[in-house]
Amino acid sequence: xxxxxxxxxxxxxxxxxxxxxxxxxxxxxxxxxxxxxxxxxxxxxxxxxxxxxxxxxxxxxxxxxxxxxxxxxxxxxxxxxxxxxxxxxxxxxxxxxxxxxxxxxxxxxxxxxxxx
Amino acid sequence: xxxxxxxxxxxxxxxxxxxxxxxxxxxxxxxxxxxxxxxxxxxxxxxxxxxxxxxxxxxxxxxxxxxxxxxxxxxxxxxxxxxxxxxxxxxxxxxxxxxxxxxxxxxxxx
Numbered sequence: 542x543x544x545x546x547x548x549x550x551x552x553x554x555x556x557x558x559x560x561x562x563x564x565x566x567x568x569x570x571x572x573x574x575x576x577x578x579x580x581x582x583x584x585x586x587x588x589x590x591x592x593x594x595x596x597x598x599x600x601x602x603x604x605x606x607x608x609x610x611x612x613x614x615x616x617x618x619x620x621x622x623x624x625x626x627x628x629x630x631x632x633x634x635x636x637x638x639x640x641x642x643x644x645x646x647x648x649x650x651x652x653x654x655x656x657x
Numbered sequence: 658x659x660x661x662x663x664x665x666x667x668x669x670x671x672x673x674x675x676x677x678x679x680x681x682x683x684x685x686x687x688x689x690x691x692x693x694x695x696x697x698x699x700x701x702x703x704x705x706x707x708x709x710x711x712x713x714x715x716x717x718x719x720x721x722x723x724x725x726x727x728x729x730x731x732x733x734x735x736x737x738x739x740x741x742x743x744x745x746x747x748x749x750x751x752x753x754x755x756x757x758x759x760x761x762x763x764x765x766x767x
Contacts, residue, residue, distance in 0.1 A: 576756070578702075578758075585659065585743075585745065585758060585759075585760055585761040586694070586696075586702060586745050586747075586758040586761070587659075587758065588747070588755055588756035588757065588758060591755075591756070600754060600755050600756075601755065602753075602755050603753065603755075636701055636702070641756065642689070642690065642692065642747075642748075642749045642756060643690075643692035643704050643707045643708075643747070644704065645704045645707070645713065646704075647701035647702055647703070648701060649700075649701055650701060
């Protein structure tokens with residue numbers, strides 16, 4: 542069974558940093574791209590970032606480019622999202638998902654709140 | 658800001674059919690596959706339709722989708738109370754070099 546479990550969220554002040562992790566199990570992690578999608582409270586889905594199976598290719602939404610970094614550790618079946626210079630507008634539930642276009646399995650999400 | 662436009666809401670009575678539109682452009686729907694996701698409040702999205710019109714295993718046949726030019730649509734026939742959810746279209750956009758989601762449509766079963 543495919544499982545994706547996000548962790549690392551919480552409350553952070555504007556300008557601060559946070560690193561999200563997504564632990565994957567139940568599939569051959571290294572052959573799948575991985576994606577992060579977020580959803581602000583009461584709002585729609587927003588694609589954030591994606592990374593290829595090898596980790597060599599990364600993609601970012603314009604809204605996070607230069608502030609967020611996606612990476613992966615295929616030996617530990619984990620994908621990360623390093624978030625810097627956080628803003629109030631980054632407050633959202635962050636989902637980790639397997640593959641891209643389409644993403645066929647999703648984690649339950651982790652809440653990130655940016656507030657002073 | 659979403660580049661794929663959906664109606665904010667759609668509704669129908671049990672047994673009726675509902676269609677949700679998704680309007681994009683040449684850089685996304687016009688040149689790439691469209692996927693549809695279903696999301697219930699407080700839960701993760703679920704892949705409903707992939708590759709324009711394919712249902713993943715376990716998705717009921719009453720869900721169907723199509724694409725023409727720079728627009729796509731999702732149809733729910735024989736509407737059931739458990740279909741009450743938010744629905745999102747999504748596609749790769751080559752100008753943005755990233756995925757884009759639709760604005761989302763809330764389906765209500767009256």
